[in-house]
Amino acid sequence: xxxxxxxxxxxxxxxxxxxxxxxxxxxxxxxxxxxxxxxxxxxxxxxxxxxxxxxxxxxxxxxxxxxxxxxxxxxxxxxxxxxxxxxxxxxxxxxxxxxxxxxxxxxxxxxxxxxxxxxxxxxxxxxxxxxxxxxxxxxxxxxxxxxxxxxxxxxxxxxxxxxxxxxxxxxxxxxxxxxxxxxxxxxxxxxxxxxxxxxxxxxxxxxxxxxxxxxxxxxxxxxxxxxxxxxxxxxxxxxxxxxxxxxxxxxxxxxxxxxxxxxxxxxxxxxxxxxxxxxxxxxxxxxxxxxxxxxxxxxxxxxxxxxxxxxxxxxxxxxxxxxxxxxxxxxxxxxxxxxxxxxxxxxxxxxxxxxxxxxxxxxxxxxxxxxxxxxxxxxxxxxxxxxxxxxxxxxxxxxxxxxxxxxxxxxxxxxxxxxxxxxxxxxxxxxxxxxxxxxxxxxxxxxxxxxxxxxxxxxxxxxxxxxxxxxxxxxxxxxxxxxxxxxxxxxxxxxxxxxxxxxxxxxxxxxxxxxxxxxxxxxxxxxxxxxxxxxxxxx
Ligand code: XMP
Numbered sequence: 029x030x031x032x033x034x035x036x037x038x039x040x041x042x043x044x045x046x047x048x049x050x051x052x053x054x055x056x057x058x059x060x061x062x063x064x065x066x067x068x069x070x071x072x073x074x075x076x077x078x079x080x081x082x083x084x085x086x087x088x089x090x091x092x093x094x095x096x097x098x099x100x101x102x103x104x105x106x107x108x109x110x111x112x113x114x115x116x117x118x119x120x121x122x123x124x125x126x127x128x129x130x131x132x133x134x135x136x137x138x139x140x141x142x143x144x145x146x147x148x149x150x151x152x153x154x155x156x157x158x159x160x161x162x163x164x165x166x167x168x169x170x171x172x173x174x175x176x177x178x179x180x181x182x183x184x185x186x187x188x189x190x191x192x193x194x195x196x197x198x199x200x201x202x203x204x205x206x207x208x209x210x211x212x213x214x215x216x217x218x219x220x221x222x223x224x225x226x227x228x229x230x231x232x233x234x235x236x237x238x239x240x241x242x243x244x245x246x247x248x249x250x251x252x253x254x255x256x257x258x259x260x261x262x263x264x265x266x267x268x269x270x271x272x273x274x275x276x277x278x279x280x281x282x283x284x285x286x287x288x289x290x291x292x293x294x295x296x297x298x299x300x301x302x303x304x305x306x307x308x309x310x311x312x313x314x315x316x317x318x319x320x321x322x323x324x325x326x327x328x329x330x331x332x333x334x335x336x337x338x339x340x341x342x343x344x345x346x347x348x349x350x351x352x353x354x355x356x357x358x359x360x361x362x363x364x365x366x367x368x369x370x371x372x373x374x375x376x377x378x379x380x381x382x383x384x385x386x387x388x389x390x391x392x393x394x395x396x397x398x399x400x401x402x403x404x405x406x407x408x409x410x411x412x413x414x415x416x417x418x419x420x421x422x423x424x425x426x427x428x429x430x431x432x433x434x435x436x437x438x439x440x441x442x443x444x445x446x447x448x449x450x451x452x453x454x455x456x457x458x459x460x461x462x463x464x465x466x467x468x469x470x471x472x473x474x475x476x477x478x479x480x481x482x483x484x485x486x487x488x489x490x491x492x493x494x495x496x497x498x499x500x501x502x503x504x505x506x507x508x509x510x511x512x513x514x515x516x517x518x519x520x521x522x523x524x525x526x527x528x529x530x531x532x533x534x535x536x537x538x539x540x541x542x543x544x545x546x547x548x549x550x551x552x553x554x555x556x557x558x559x560x561x562x563x564x565x566x567x
Contacts, residue, residue: 500550
């Protein structure tokens, strides 16, 4: 069972009910950016089952028409909860439709793109509705809808218009019930954050106390309560941001009763194990065991060139090695009269969102599970429980948390690195020699990016090894040698990405250094493909 306790006791919560819009998670983001805690749940959420009372509710947009068979509708109890409600796009239609089916016209006037919104002046002094306070002039908003409100629901009045939408913003005359036709959460609505702040802070009265320093205090207290005085916690670390931050939080909460394990799979970056040991153990004081299983991994990878086989082998071997180590640590703990009852997992909020997003009337809502399968096996086999201290956080919040915990800037800003490591960047067969070539080229490329001051502008960069060889002339001799492919991307969400626009001179210098310093390389290429259609990794 996952640790399900949530931070509602400390932070006022704005609940986002997701009707399936591609923008829903941005509502959560925008509110967190103004230090208001916000959480997203599927629109099918039963209010009676909520473990907390929200300060306000936002009904998101969605791809449906309220008239469609099986269109999603919110639990009627949402409207009896007595808290302010803001409907956005589909959410607006949902409010209007429940109050009168003829209020909404289905799919008559599709509108997509920018519109100029005017908040309506409500009196002679030029006051506008609270929702639009500070936005008295004309503002740009983003529209993306099919259904359209054709008349005001009973007891509502208009608070904003565009040339196309006479009901671009509506409010109930006496109750805190609002609806907007546009999307305030997207960057194409530049002042949308003001609207969301007006709703959350001024209308709902939510406190702006969602800060990482408060989160640290409450999370440490929560972990201590959950784990108790005697139990121990086990967790895998990789040297990446998430596992390091989660490990440091555990260290702060329960000291040496947290056991971190780093498995060297032989496909890590240059000097990675030493760096992780130095950082986690020496600097952050974390109780760390490093297991060198590189031979076991590299031996097993011999002859494996199919990407999925590589991933499966590495994932399964990781589980085996980790379990063997866990048993040793457990035996040692038991010897001291303690028990390892918890497993630390660095699940982030985007994983949680992915598992709870509303996928449509016919799709079942999948529950989150760890891709590697490790926790499930340990939960079933050893009765361990999961502890997930980062499950409410977005990546940039994890970075802020890392800074709050005193973790160095370089580590907090580190690019992601895939679990299978260099094995999925050595295209084709993985041999120790080919891993070493990719590793050395990668080290040069990343060092040069750092020296050029570009590291923090790039979301992820690495060197890969092409499966073919190419001819070159080196020292007057013809060589037939390896090809290095450099990849560097700009992205915020890793779902879409663009190749980083290095200047040619920089790339030429990288090429020269890699060919001169990495024996066996005759050529360096730069991958300029975007995602989609290309992915960030090559395999
Ligand atoms: P793609 O290649 O799908 O990558 O565009 C998106 C992000 O996911 C990372 N990635 C992985 N991370 N194990 C991981 O831990 C994996 O097997 C894996 N595959 C891709 C990738 O590095 C990028 O940040």
